[in-house]
Amino acid sequence: MRPFFELLKKIIQTGVGKTRFLMAAVGLGIAMLLILIAIQAHSNFSQLLYSHKNQNETADFLVLNKTITNAMMGQSGKSMFSPEEIETIKKQPFVQAFGLVTSSQYKVVIQAPGELHFATDMFFEAVPDSFLDVKAEDWKWSNGDRTIPIILPNDFLNLYNFGFSLSQDLPQISQETVKALPLQVNISNNQVSEQYMGHIVGFSDRISSFLVPASFMAWANEKYGITAAPGTSRVIIKTPDPSNPDLVKFLADNGYTTNQDKLKFSKTRMIVQTIVSVVGFFGLILLFFALLVFSMFIQLVIASCKREIQLLVILGTAPRQLQRYLLRQFVPLYIIIGVLSLILVTGLQYWAATALAQHQMEVSTLPGVPVLAGIALVLGLVYIVNVLTVRKYVNNI
Numbered sequence: 001m002r003p004f005f006e007l008l009k010k011i012i013q014t015g016v017g018k019t020r021f022l023m024a025a026v027g028l029g030i031a032m033l034l035i036l037i038a039i040q041a042h043s044n045f046s047q048l049l050y051s052h053k054n055q056n057e058t059a060d061f062l063v064l065n066k067t068i069t070n071a072m073m074g075q076s077g078k079s080m081f082s083p084e085e086i087e088t089i090k091k092q093p094f095v096q097a098f099g100l101v102t103s104s105q106y107k108v109v110i111q112a113p114g115e116l117h118f119a120t121d122m123f124f125e126a127v128p129d130s131f132l133d134v135k136a137e138d139w140k141w142s143n144g145d146r147t148i149p150i151i152l153p154n155d156f157l158n159l160y161n162f163g164f165s166l167s168q169d170l171p172q173i174s175q176e177t178v179k180a181l182p183l184q185v186n187i188s189n190n191q192v193s194e195q196y197m198g199h200i201v202g203f204s205d206r207i208s209s210f211l212v213p214a215s216f217m218a219w220a221n222e223k224y225g226i227t228a229a230p231g232t233s234r235v236i237i238k239t240p241d242p243s244n245p246d247l248v249k250f251l252a253d254n255g256y257t258t259n260q261d262k263l264k265f266s267k268t269r270m271i272v273q274t275i276v277s278v279v280g281f282f283g284l285i286l287l288f289f290a291l292l293v294f295s296m297f298i299q300l301v302i303a304s305c306k307r308e309i310q311l312l313v314i315l316g317t318a319p320r321q322l323q324r325y326l327l328r329q330f331v332p333l334y335i336i337i338g339v340l341s342l343i344l345v346t347g348l349q350y351w352a353a354t355a356l357a358q359h360q361m362e363v364s365t366l367p368g369v370p371v372l373a374g375i376a377l378v379l380g381l382v383y384i385v386n387v388l389t390v391r392k393y394v395n396n397i
Contacts, residue, residue, distance in 0.1 A: 025333060027290035032341045032378050034283030039374045040349055040367055041276045047363045048356075060242040061131055061206050062258040063101060064089070064251070065234045080231035085254075089235060094247045097238035099128040101209070102217050105225035109186040110198060118170070124150075125209045126217035131236050134202030141216040147197045148185055151211040152178070154203040175203055189226045207236070245270070291382060295389045323390045327383075334382055338375045345371060 065079070072078045081089075090098045104124040112118040129139070138149050161172040173181075183198035204211065212220075239247060251257065345367050353365040 024290055024293040025337065027286055027293060028334075028382065029337045029341060031283050031286035031290050032337060032375070033344060034279055034286065035378060036341055036345045036367070036371050036374055037348065038276050038280030038283060039370050040345055041279070043368050043370050044349075044352065044363045045272065045276070048361055061133075061236055061238050062242060063207060063209075063234055063236050064256050064258050067255050067257045076233075077231070079233050081233070081235060082231075086232065086235065089237065092247075092250060094239050094241065094244045094250075095237045096240060097130065099131050099236045100232050101234035101236055102126045102214065102221070103233065104217065105221045105227060107188045107226075109188075111184040111186070113182060113184070122210055124212045124217065124220075125234075126212055126214040127207065127236055128214065131207070131238070132204065132211070133206040134204055136201040138199060138201045139213060141213040143219060147199050148212055148216055149201045150183075150198050151202050151204050151207075152200055153208040153210070154205050155208055156210075157203060187220065187224055189224045192224070194224075287378065287381075291385050295385065299389065323387075326390050327386060330386055331383065334379050338379050342367065342371070342375060 066072075066081070068079060086098075086100075089095060102125060108122045108124055110120055110122050132139075132151070134151050136149070139151070141149060157173075157175065157178065164170070165172050179200045179202075181200065183200070185196040185198040187194055187196065241247070349363075349367050350365050353363050356363055
């Protein structure tokens with residue numbers, strides 16, 4: 001019986017059988033590699049968007065307001081969020097945190113001292129402290145304080161330094177200088193006008209507005225408010241992924257708008273997901289052809305040894321024994337292909353993790369559970385197909 005098994009082995013490794021065998025092995029290897037790359041790329045993408053490690057890098061804060069149309073001009077009430085709309089926004093799955101942007105209901109004029117000769121009408125807004133990207137010890141206000149802490153948008157200082165100051169032959173100023181300037185803040189309504197000191201405590205890259213503490217805003221609106229609070233025209237949300245297609249669709253469907261630059265990544269995300277899907281689909285197609293070639297190869301081996309197999313069966317060799325022998329010729333190859341594919345994916349993943357770390361983005365340095373599950377699934381599928389093929393053709397002899 002051993003000589004026959006040696007004959008089967010020789011047929012597998014020589015002639016037309018060898019060519020088809022190599023084709024099947026290479027096809028299976030490429031297919032498995034592409035599938036694993038697609039799985040790991042999807043895993044990396046999910047880590048970058050949703051993992052706790054990257055929360056600060058991926059989470060974003062969006063200020064939402066209604067899109068102003070020609071039909072809404074002169075009707076400020078139509079730009080306000082109703083209580084029902086606010087509750088709807090809060091309940092969306094892509095909203096991690098929600099806050100109201102409170103606007104000042106009084107007139108504000110700020111004057112800079114000395115040679116700056118700078119005065120401007122201004123407005124104040126307030127948001128919950130948890131939405132601020134400026135942490136300052138002076139960011140607090142109590143009833144009776146005559147100094148108002150203020151956070152300016154970083155873009156405002158840039159516009160002054162590189163636009164207004166140059167055109168007016170005024171000195172450019174640094175952030176440290178602005179923080180040291182004692183600003184005069186005039187707050188008035190139709191009946192009274194009072195002066196306060198303004199203290200710049202920081203500059204925000206997150207919110208493009210002139211911010212004061214919520215405690216001061218509530219007190220000042222009550223004391224100086226020209227009219228009753230008209231409602232909420234802007235809200236701020238924290239979302240883990242500003243490119244979430246569901247978020248983009250929600251804004252478009254409801255006529256809301258925000259900083260469009262933060263939403264443009266949605267198209268990039270869709271392109272990346274499409275590429276990953278195409279790679280995975282191409283890998284599945286290659287896997288299908290690899291399985292087909294393996295089946296044809298097994299059929300060829302059995303057909304080439306048909307007479308010898310019939311003779312062995314007549315002499316008492318069990319078909320199961322022949323099936324086990326044929327499978328033993330292929331299973332080690334499957335394992336080798338799986339291990340080599342895993343090694344290549346591990347190398348690529350380590351390189352990708354190192355490259356992303358240079359940009360303060362973290363992903364795992366080793367392939368995760370989905371990749372191992374993918375290997376097990378592919379190898380299991382190949383094994384099942386081969387078992388069915390061997391059993392079918394051996395039993396038909």
